[in-house]
Amino acid sequence: MSSSAPPVPEMMLAVAIPEFGAPPTTAQIPVPHPGPGQVLVRMAASPVNPSDLAFMKGGYGAQRPFPMIPGFEGSGTVVKAGAGLLPHLLLGKRVACATSADGGMWAEYAVTWATACIPLRKNVSLEQGAMSIVNPMTALAFFDMARRDRHQAIVSTAAAGALGKMILRLGIKNGIPVIHIVQRKEQADVLRSLGAKHVLRNEDPDFMSSFQRLSHEWNATLILDAVGGKLSQQLILAAPFGSTLVAYGFLSGEETAIDLRSLVKEDKRIIGFFLLNWLKKRHLFQMVKDIWRIRTLLSSDLATNVHKEFALTAVQEALNLYRTSTSAGKVLLIPSQREGLME
Numbered sequence: 001m002s003s004s005a006p007p008v009p010e011m012m013l014a015v016a017i018p019e020f021g022a023p024p025t026t027a028q029i030p031v032p033h034p035g036p037g038q039v040l041v042r043m044a045a046s047p048v049n050p051s052d053l054a055f056m057k058g059g060y061g062a063q064r065p066f067p068m069i070p071g072f073e074g075s076g077t078v079v080k081a082g083a084g085l086l087p088h089l090l091l092g093k094r095v096a097c098a099t100s101a102d103g104g105m106w107a108e109y110a111v112t113w114a115t116a117c118i119p120l121r122k123n124v125s126l127e128q129g130a131m132s133i134v135n136p137m138t139a140l141a142f143f144d145m146a147r148r149d150r151h152q153a154i155v156s157t158a159a160a161g162a163l164g165k166m167i168l169r170l171g172i173k174n175g176i177p178v179i180h181i182v183q184r185k186e187q188a189d190v191l192r193s194l195g196a197k198h199v200l201r202n203e204d205p206d207f208m209s210s211f212q213r214l215s216h217e218w219n220a221t222l223i224l225d226a227v228g229g230k231l232s233q234q235l236i237l238a239a240p241f242g243s244t245l246v247a248y249g250f251l252s253g254e255e256t257a258i259d260l261r262s263l264v265k266e267d268k269r270i271i272g273f274f275l276l277n278w279l280k281k282r283h284l285f286q287m288v289k290d291i292w293r294i295r296t297l298l299s300s301d302l303a304t305n306v307h308k309e310f311a312l313t314a315v316q317e318a319l320n321l322y323r324t325s326t327s328a329g330k331v332l333l334i335p336s337q338r339e340g341l342m343e
Helices: 050-056 085-090 126-130 134-148 162-174 185-193 207-217 229-238 260-265 275-280 284-297 312-324 336-341
Strands: 011-016 025-030 038-047 073-081 094-098 109-113 117-119 153-156 178-182 198-201 220-225 244-247 269-272 306-311 330-334
Touching: 011 312, 025 312, 038 085, 038 126, 050 312, 073 085, 073 109, 073 126, 094 109, 094 126, 117 284, 134 162, 134 220, 134 275, 134 284, 153 162, 153 207, 162 178, 162 185, 178 185, 178 207, 185 198, 198 207, 207 229, 220 229, 229 244, 229 260, 306 312, 312 330
Parallel strands: 153 178, 153 220, 178 198, 220 244, 244 269, 306 330
Antiparallel strands: 011 025, 038 073, 038 109, 038 330, 073 094, 094 117
């Protein structure tokens, strides 16, 4: 680490929620200290993801005492190292990082495991680095799932979002057809401009008949569903024999009712996906391979557009914008020490 790096203060600004469902606020709290195997990261940027919104509503259950700091991923510079070889190897490095059980990323400093950090290449900005774990890892996991279970084609809901666009590009790269499902015409137009061949609007009157025809034509038996509710029920009922619906979000906020008879009769199944659980099952060799793949693709197939940046103190404004324009690009929270780099 450079000798000109600013010293680590005793207090920091952080976003916190006092309870699930409560609006977030900012406050000065003590800077955490890294334990064995951990590092302290001076945060540069952290995105707002659908998983963050679900977390703040209590969708994943309590993971630590209130008040909680949200934010599943971000980027920054490692400024302190706990005991262990890997933490000290990361000292002074620019990294992408994922949250640990000790706290989230929407703060000026965050403690996380050294194994949850990915050193960034020089040609990757801190903004892109901040978005290089949750969506890229999820996209790679989905395509690994498709190859492992020999699915010939994929269905992607909420396809106009950042993750949906990654799935589009990886589908083209890997030669796997993808049926993209969106709500609005302008979203469909954007996906087609990016090379999508099969785009359906779930609000069109002929949506179900079109989906059933396309999914059976391409044998699209892997359904990646971030929406839930009525749409999940429609998709699993109309999908081909032996289909798997992977539920990884609940953007609709609706209850999901499934006719179990159709699952039994047509050998279909519904499974859940939570990235942190998936990562825990990965062996060291697999994690190294995943990190190499992400670093290779981060400036191309796994790149993400940034819509707007906000200071931590404007977190509520950032959340409001993200909720109303999820397909426009990512909203980033920028800690105060980087506010001068904002537009």
